[in-house]
Amino acid sequence: MNEILTGTYLAQGDWACAEGAIAAGCRFFAAYPITPATEIMERMAVRLPQVGGDFVQFEDEIASMAAVVGASYTGAKAMTATSGPGLSLMAENVGLALMTEAPCVVVDIMRGGPSTGQPTMAAQGDLMQARWLTHGDYEMIALAPASVQEMFDLTIEAFNLAERYRLPVLLLADALIGQMYERLVIPEADQVRVENRKKPTVGPSDYLPFQVDDSLVPAMACFGEGYHFYVTGLTHDESGYPDMSPQGQGRLVTRLCAKVRERAGEIIRLDMYHLEDAEVAVVAYGMVARSARRAVDLARERGLRAGLLRLVTVWPFPTRFLDGLSHRLKALLVPEMNCGQLVHEVRGAARGCSVHSLPKPGPIPHSAEEIMEAMEGIEI
Amino acid sequence: MSGGQVKFPLDDLLRRDRFPHLWCQGCGLGIILSAFCRAVQEADIDLDHLVVVSGIGCAGRLSGYLNCDSFHATHGRAIPLASGAKIANPDLKVVVISGDGDLFAIGGNHFVHAARRNLEMLVICSNNFNYGMTGGQLGPTTPFQALTKTTPFGNWEEPLNLVQLASAAGATYVARWTVTYTQRLTNSIKKGLQREGFAFIEVVSPCPAIYGEMNEQGSAWQMWEELEAVSRIRDGIPPAEASLDIHERIICGDFIDRERAGYTLRLRQNRDVARQKALASYG
Amino acid sequence: MDEVQRRLAHIHIRSSECKGCRYCVEICPKRVYEMTTVYNELGYRVPQASHEEECIVCRRCETACPDLAIYVKRMGVRFNRRNLSVVDASYQR
Incomplete structure (x- = not known):
C-alpha cells in the first residue's frame, strides 16, 4: 500500500491533514471523535493499518494525548486531532509533552466556543488557548493553514518541527479550512522533506537523557533501546531525575523556552x-x-x-x-x-x-x- | 554485617543512586518494589524491553527506582501513556504501578477501558486507603467511617472494590494480596508479567505514617499484624465474594485467570484485513 | 557441631538506608534481630542481626524489608551432612 498517495485531488482539509501526517511518517494516531475534526481520525482509521501503523480511538482526549506521549517515547511519530473542547482536555498532557520533550503533533480544528459552542461552525477562538494551553512557562509552536493544500503541507512541517525541537506542535485550523474541499497536489515521495529526531551517539552508560549541546535540544533514546532512562513531568536535571532545587526550575524552563525563542527566526513563516x-x-x-x-x-x-x-x-x-x-x-x-x-x-x-x-x-x-x-x- | 560494599541480589534492577527511597517508615511500597524486582528476575524479563509507567503520588515514585526505561506520568494517566507505548511497540513488556487514587479516582475511566481492550500490560495498584503524598485525604478505597483530612468526622462514602471492578471490566488475571504475603505477591507478579493480556494485582499496603496515624492503628508493626490477622487466602472464589474490610476480613488470592486475545494482537489482525481490503479495492 | 559449621547465612544490612520499622525484628521466626540504640543518618534506630547463627534462611526479613536494606546470603557449608552439602548456593539460584 502506498504511503504517499502522489496525485492531484479534490480533497477535504481534514483528509489532506491525515495524508500529510502519513507522508511525514506518522504511524501512531490516538483520538476521540469530535466535530469538526472527526474526518481526520476517520481517514487515519482507514490509512494507518494499511501502512503498518496503529490507529486507536481512546476513551477520551485525555487518554489520547497521554497515549501520543507514550508512543512518541517508543520512537513513533505520533499525532492526535481534536477541536476546542477536546483540546481543553488535552491541556495537561500537552504540558507533559512539553516538559518531557516528546515530539508529537496536535491538530485543533477550531469551532465556536466556549464550552460546546457551535460544534459544526467555524471560529478562531483558540488562538490564545494554542499559546497558553497548559500551565507554567513554555513556548509553543502553532501553524495556521489557510487552504487544503496547506493542511497537507503544514502537517508535514508540524512533524518536522516537532522532531527537530522535541516538542508538541499545534496545527491550528478553523472548521472552514478543515471541512472545505479544494484542489490538493500530493507530490512524489522523494519531494517530501521529512526530518527525524536526533538520536544519542553515546552508549547507555554515558547517556544523559536531557543533556544538550548548542541546539538546546537533547538527543532522544527510546523505550526498548537499552538506555534504561527515567522520564518525569517533575522538574528534572540532565539525568532526568527530579530536581527540586531553586536553580533547577530556572535552568530547565529557561532552556525549554530558549530552544524555541533562539530559533524563532528559523521557525516563523510569513x-x-x-x-x-x-x-x-x-x-x-x-x-x-x-x-x-x-x-x-x-x-x-x-x-x-x-x-x-x-x-x-x-x-x-x-x-x-x-x-x-x-x-x-x-x-x-x-x-x-x-x-x-x-x-x-x-x-x-x-x-x-x-x-x-x-x-x-x-x-x-x-x-x-x-x-x-x-x-x-x-x-x- | 555491614551492607556497605556487598552487592545485594536486586541491585542490578535498581537505580542504587536514588536510595534511600523517599517513602515513610514501614510503607508497603518498598515491599512492592522488592517483590516486583524478584518477580522480574524469576520471570527472566529482559530489562532492555521492560517499561514501567507510574502516575502521581507516593506510588508514582516507584518507577524512578527501577533500572529500566521508566516514565513518571501525569496524575491518573499512567495507563493511557503505557497503552500508547505498548501499542506503538508491542515488543515491550509494559507495567503500570501506581496508587488507588491515581488509578481509580482520577484515572478510573482509563483502567476500565484498558481492561476492556485487554491491553497486554500488568497493572499493580498499591492500595493504602488514602492520598499519602498530599497528606492523607479521602481516596476511592477509603473505608466507610475512616478518618482522613477531608473526612474529619468519618468517611460517609462507600469504598470501591478494585477486584470486582477489574473482573467486570474484562481483566484476564485478577489477584489481591496484602504486602504481608511477600512470597505469594512475588509469585503473583511473576504470573502477571508472563501474561499476554490485561493483568491486575491489588496490593493492600500499610500507610502507618499517615493513614495509620489518623486512624489510631498504632505502629507500623501493629498495622502489619492487623493485616496478617484479618487476611485469608481464597484462590478462585467469585470476585463478588472477594470482600475487603480492613478491620474484619481481607480476602486475598487469584480470583480471575482466563484467556482472551490481547489488544495488540487484534491490532495486527486489523492491519492484515486493512491491507487485503486495500489490495482488493486498488488492484 | 561447632558454631562455624552451624551457620547457614550471613546477614547484610544497609543500615544507612533503614527506616527502623522493626518488621525484621518482629517477623523473624528465630528472633535473629534486635533493635540497637544506634541512630543512622536518617535519624532512625536501626536493628542488628545479633543471632545470625540462628538464621534458617527463610528470607522473611529480606522480602518484608520496605527499605530493601537486608540481604540474607546463604553460606557455603564445608562439611557433608545428609542432604545439606551446599557448596555455594547464592540467592541467585
Whole structure:
C-alpha cells in the first residue's frame, strides 16, 4: 500500500491533514471523535493499518494525548486531532509533552466556543488557548493553514518541527479550512522533506537523557533501546531525575523556552502580499486571511495602498518583524473570527503605527468587502 | 554485617543512586518494589524491553527506582501513556504501578477501558486507603467511617472494590494480596508479567505514617499484624465474594485467570484485513 | 557441631538506608534481630542481626524489608551432612 498517495485531488482539509501526517511518517494516531475534526481520525482509521501503523480511538482526549506521549517515547511519530473542547482536555498532557520533550503533533480544528459552542461552525477562538494551553512557562509552536493544500503541507512541517525541537506542535485550523474541499497536489515521495529526531551517539552508560549541546535540544533514546532512562513531568536535571532545587526550575524552563525563542527566526513563516509599498496592512491567518487577500485587491483597485501579512506560523509570534513593519505603515487592521485575540498581540508588537481591531465572533468569516471597508474607514 | 560494599541480589534492577527511597517508615511500597524486582528476575524479563509507567503520588515514585526505561506520568494517566507505548511497540513488556487514587479516582475511566481492550500490560495498584503524598485525604478505597483530612468526622462514602471492578471490566488475571504475603505477591507478579493480556494485582499496603496515624492503628508493626490477622487466602472464589474490610476480613488470592486475545494482537489482525481490503479495492 | 559449621547465612544490612520499622525484628521466626540504640543518618534506630547463627534462611526479613536494606546470603557449608552439602548456593539460584 502506498504511503504517499502522489496525485492531484479534490480533497477535504481534514483528509489532506491525515495524508500529510502519513507522508511525514506518522504511524501512531490516538483520538476521540469530535466535530469538526472527526474526518481526520476517520481517514487515519482507514490509512494507518494499511501502512503498518496503529490507529486507536481512546476513551477520551485525555487518554489520547497521554497515549501520543507514550508512543512518541517508543520512537513513533505520533499525532492526535481534536477541536476546542477536546483540546481543553488535552491541556495537561500537552504540558507533559512539553516538559518531557516528546515530539508529537496536535491538530485543533477550531469551532465556536466556549464550552460546546457551535460544534459544526467555524471560529478562531483558540488562538490564545494554542499559546497558553497548559500551565507554567513554555513556548509553543502553532501553524495556521489557510487552504487544503496547506493542511497537507503544514502537517508535514508540524512533524518536522516537532522532531527537530522535541516538542508538541499545534496545527491550528478553523472548521472552514478543515471541512472545505479544494484542489490538493500530493507530490512524489522523494519531494517530501521529512526530518527525524536526533538520536544519542553515546552508549547507555554515558547517556544523559536531557543533556544538550548548542541546539538546546537533547538527543532522544527510546523505550526498548537499552538506555534504561527515567522520564518525569517533575522538574528534572540532565539525568532526568527530579530536581527540586531553586536553580533547577530556572535552568530547565529557561532552556525549554530558549530552544524555541533562539530559533524563532528559523521557525516563523510569513506570507506577505503587497507589503512593499503598503500604507495600510491587514494581519490575519486561516480562513480570514483569504478574505483579507481579496480585500487588499479590492482596496488597491480603489486606490488604497493596502497589503496583507498572513501568519503561517502564529506561535512563536513574529514580534520583531511586525514592529519593523509597523514603522513603514500608517495603520494595521486585524480581522479575526473571535472577539479580539490576535489584535492584542499585534498591538504589543507594532509600536510604529495604529492598530485597529475587526472582530467577528464567527461562524461566518469576514467578507472581503467588510475588510476593505474597514481599511478605508481608518483615518490615516 | 555491614551492607556497605556487598552487592545485594536486586541491585542490578535498581537505580542504587536514588536510595534511600523517599517513602515513610514501614510503607508497603518498598515491599512492592522488592517483590516486583524478584518477580522480574524469576520471570527472566529482559530489562532492555521492560517499561514501567507510574502516575502521581507516593506510588508514582516507584518507577524512578527501577533500572529500566521508566516514565513518571501525569496524575491518573499512567495507563493511557503505557497503552500508547505498548501499542506503538508491542515488543515491550509494559507495567503500570501506581496508587488507588491515581488509578481509580482520577484515572478510573482509563483502567476500565484498558481492561476492556485487554491491553497486554500488568497493572499493580498499591492500595493504602488514602492520598499519602498530599497528606492523607479521602481516596476511592477509603473505608466507610475512616478518618482522613477531608473526612474529619468519618468517611460517609462507600469504598470501591478494585477486584470486582477489574473482573467486570474484562481483566484476564485478577489477584489481591496484602504486602504481608511477600512470597505469594512475588509469585503473583511473576504470573502477571508472563501474561499476554490485561493483568491486575491489588496490593493492600500499610500507610502507618499517615493513614495509620489518623486512624489510631498504632505502629507500623501493629498495622502489619492487623493485616496478617484479618487476611485469608481464597484462590478462585467469585470476585463478588472477594470482600475487603480492613478491620474484619481481607480476602486475598487469584480470583480471575482466563484467556482472551490481547489488544495488540487484534491490532495486527486489523492491519492484515486493512491491507487485503486495500489490495482488493486498488488492484 | 561447632558454631562455624552451624551457620547457614550471613546477614547484610544497609543500615544507612533503614527506616527502623522493626518488621525484621518482629517477623523473624528465630528472633535473629534486635533493635540497637544506634541512630543512622536518617535519624532512625536501626536493628542488628545479633543471632545470625540462628538464621534458617527463610528470607522473611529480606522480602518484608520496605527499605530493601537486608540481604540474607546463604553460606557455603564445608562439611557433608545428609542432604545439606551446599557448596555455594547464592540467592541467585
